[in-house]
Amino acid sequence: MSSQSITPSSGNSLWSDAWYRLRQNHMATASLLVLILIGISCFIIPLFSFIKDPNTQNLSNTFQSPDATHWLGTDQVGRDLLARLLLGGQISILVGLVATTLSVIMGVCYGAIAGYVGGKIDSLMMRFVDVLYGLPFLIVIILFSLLISGHIEVLSTQLIDDWGWNKKLVEKFADLVPLFIAISALGWLTMARIARAQAISIKNQEFVEAAISLGLSHKNILTRHILPNMLGPIIVYTTLTVPAFILTEATLSYLGLGIEAPNSSWGILLKEGSNYMETYPRLLIIPSIVFSITLFALNFLGDGLRDALDPKASKD
Numbered sequence: 001m002s003s004q005s006i007t008p009s010s011g012n013s014l015w016s017d018a019w020y021r022l023r024q025n026h027m028a029t030a031s032l033l034v035l036i037l038i039g040i041s042c043f044i045i046p047l048f049s050f051i052k053d054p055n056t057q058n059l060s061n062t063f064q065s066p067d068a069t070h071w072l073g074t075d076q077v078g079r080d081l082l083a084r085l086l087l088g089g090q091i092s093i094l095v096g097l098v099a100t101t102l103s104v105i106m107g108v109c110y111g112a113i114a115g116y117v118g119g120k121i122d123s124l125m126m127r128f129v130d131v132l133y134g135l136p137f138l139i140v141i142i143l144f145s146l147l148i149s150g151h152i153e154v155l156s157t158q159l160i161d162d163w164g165w166n167k168k169l170v171e172k173f174a175d176l177v178p179l180f181i182a183i184s185a186l187g188w189l190t191m192a193r194i195a196r197a198q199a200i201s202i203k204n205q206e207f208v209e210a211a212i213s214l215g216l217s218h219k220n221i222l223t224r225h226i227l228p229n230m231l232g233p234i235i236v237y238t239t240l241t242v243p244a245f246i247l248t249e250a251t252l253s254y255l256g257l258g259i260e261a262p263n264s265s266w267g268i269l270l271k272e273g274s275n276y277m278e279t280y281p282r283l284l285i286i287p288s289i290v291f292s293i294t295l296f297a298l299n300f301l302g303d304g305l306r307d308a309l310d311p312k313a314s315k316d
Contacts, residue, residue: 018232021308028304031297038294042089052080054087055262063280072286075272085287088264092291095179095265096246102184103245104238107191112230114192115199116222126196129189137186141248142257145182152177175259179252183245194237198230232309239302243295250291266291 022028045051052070058078066073072081114125156174159165202208203226211221246266252258253267261268266287273284 018305018308022304025304025307027300028308031300031304034293034297035301038089038290038297039093042086042093046083046086046090051086052083054079054083054264056080063276066282073282075283076276081283081286084264084269085266085290088266088269088287089290089294091176091259091263091265092246092249092267093294095176095183095249096242098176098180099183099187099245099249100238100241102180103187103241104191104234105188106184107188108195108227108230108234110188111192111195111197112199112222112227115196116203116218116226118200122196126193129192132186133189135186138248138251140186141182142252142255144185145178145252145257148181149178175263179249179258183248187241187245191234191237191241194233195230198233199226202226202229236302236306236309239298239305243298246298247295 056079058074061074061078062076064070064074064078070080070082072085075081075084110125110129114122152174208221208225211225216224249258249265250267250270253265254271256271259265259268269287270284270291273281273287277284
């Protein structure tokens with residue numbers, strides 16, 4: 001009887017299986033494509049010359065209907081609405097992504113340490129989170145943003161006058177930095193709770209106990225064993241945090257506490273459009289549609305990633 005060699009088949013990794021399940025979710029896949037299209041439209045298309053300057057005013061050409069020159073028409077001071085919409089998308093998306101990144105980094109580090117250490121230190125750290133949770137989120141963001149905006153203005157003036165930085169670029173990001181810091185200052189709390197729960201669950205697994213028995217340092221256990229196994233829930237919550245922060249920025253801008261003129265954001269466009277919703281409804285309808293599509297796509301993608309990374313949570 002001849003012996004036959006058996007070639008072992010390579011198994012699929014967690015991420016390849018998750019990608020396969022994500023592709024089977026047509027709504028999540030379509031949402032991903034929509035987000036890619038919106039990102040290209042907001043960050044790449046404005047680089048071409050046929051896009052007008054979003055801040056150039058023309059008072060003799062106000063409220064113009066869409067035509068070959070202004071594809072979406074003009075606003076109340078004659079600015080191109082398409083250019084304003086794309087510029088607003090840049091700022092709103094940047095606020096959502098940067099604030100989410102800062103919140104995820106702070107929340108994951110804080111929660112992972114609290115869950116891994118445990119005991120009185122864990123209780124003390126989480127009581128601090130509970131105290132911050134009791135503060136009114138939106139009011140604290142407004143106060144914090146107003147508090148640091150003055151320091152940012154002084155810094156931006158020094159960068160322009162003393163260092164010779166580009167004035168237009170510095171003024172644009174001077175509006176964004178207070179929003180980044182203010183939103184992420186309290187936005188990390190939920191992520192800290194999620195990271196803590198995951199760390200408590202993972203540290204009791206056999207592979208972590210084996211790492212402890214081998215004498216690995218706490219730093220190596222956290223970075224090599226616990227944090228990599230927390231990526232699934234972190235990625236899912238991140239995709240759900242981005243639309244929440246974009247909505248927060250839109251709320252602040254709508255209240256006049258976010259991006260300052262002449263810069264634009266989707267929240268500012270909604271605020272300006274609401275003033276003319278009866279006479280020129282397209283000024284409100286167009287940014288509302290783009291804003292809603294972006295939020296829905298992010299939420300559908302988050303649901304799809306949740307099901308892909310955790311098959312037990314799938315509704316199928």
